[in-house]
Amino acid sequence: MTLAMSWEEWASHDAVGLAERVRNGELTPAELARQAAAGIAKTNPSLSAVVEVFEDVVADPLSDGLDPAGPFAGVPFLMKDLGPTLKGRLQEQGSLFMRGNRPAADAWLTARMRKAGLNLMGRTTTPEFGVCSSAENPAVYVTRNPWDTDYTTCGSSAGTAAMVAAGAVPLSHATDGGGSIRIPAGFNGNIGLKASRGVFSIAPNLSDISGFVSTQGCQSRSVRDTAAFVDACRGGAPGEFMPYWTAPEPYTQLIKRDPGRLRIALSHEWGDYRATPAIVAELEKAGRFLEGLGHHVDWALPEADLRAAFAAQTTCYISNFAQVIAGLLETRGLQRPPEGLIEPMNIRIWEAGKDMSYAERYRMQAVFNSTARAFGAFFEEWDIILTPITALPTPKIGATEYLTISDNPDVLDWFGHLWKFFAYTPLSNLCGIPAISLPMGRQENGLPFGIQAQARQAGDGLLLQLAAQIERALGGRWNDGRRPPVHVTAA
Known part of the structure; x- marks a missing residue:
């Protein structure tokens, strides 16, 4: 098969650049x-x-609702x-059950x-x-890091992180309920905005009041691609529980100007x-770099009870995921998750959360x-808080303590392991x-490592x-100009 361009040329383009060439008549979808x-x-x-490529929309991108004028x-x-x-x-959700x-x-x-x-092609x-933290169940698939295939991509947006980093696509869909866009972006050398x-709407099956912590998004290799994605895909569906907001200026225009001098707080001491x-x-190095750009940088942390916050976040996950699993069981008339088709920790989460009371959820919401x-009060004094993306380095494939x-046997202990690792991402959710x-x-x-910036609502x-x-x-x-060994440009 003859391709439209060399792999070097392909990898040098971001999505906005490819779209421009299509509009100029140089390339076709x-x-x-x-x-x-x-x-x-x-x-x-x-x-x-990648689980599946949709061959019909590869052959004819306009066959499935794509608007070429987008x-x-x-x-x-x-x-x-x-x-x-x-x-x-x-849509099988990484599960044998699905x-x-x-x-x-x-x-x-x-x-x-x-x-x-966007051509939704796989x-x-x-x-x-x-x-959990990685797409790593040998009975389903084991997704590997293109920078070193002995290591995980982390997750839960695992395949997306690997494909964007490997140069197969310039950007790809991701979701984030506690770091699932940002952590794999950080470990694979991509840009990930929560x-x-x-x-971003999660309609029609959830709203921001029932989903609480989950959001949609993408990973990319250029800031303008992420900005263009937000500009084009944001907005609420009819009947949203809460108002959706629009930025006063498209982000694709905003990012052409530098921000003013920002007050940037650094922190890696995050509760326990x-x-x-x-x-x-690496965090200190990033802080010095931002000082070099003219920003004010110092150490500071919101005055929040972070121990209570992580406990509330755990309650949220257990109760939310338990109800997701309960809903799937109900559609099939099952009383409990079938062993062997749903992973052990997810069964324990279902058991721990299926009968959680409104009183427990109310206490959780009070801590939220x-x-x-x-955090809101903190951002009255500071513009940005900068943290590492995780507290620990990327795990090797097979580190099962982070997997479902x-x-x-202890659900709370399992979540505790996750928080020690993924300490810095969940509270923004x-x-x-x-x-x-x-x-x-x-x-x-030598693997990449993400630095996380958070801002006010x-x-x-x-x-x-x-x-x-x-x-x-x-x-x-980005990444000092390096590419991973598993990459479309590699021989």
């Missing part, structure tokens, strides 16, 4: 789709990151196998993506129901959790409120504030503006 499919075929055997003009896009549904397509599941309708956000001109891997509450010395050094108010195939992982750091073994544009300023200062060379 079908040529882009064929190139992306070839890139997946080239890299996926090493990574196990800003992305037919750019290939992969959907995490969780979250927004695609009419008639499999094998063969075909939703009957597009989700609201799916329609927004099609209208934006599915990427995720851990079962998006619960948007504020009230940006601390980063390793090597990770703290007090924590969000404390874990044999840990709890508070509904925006957060972005930027590939500014490097681990001792609706501060998404400021995060993207700062990210764009950093990108310009780096000459566009």
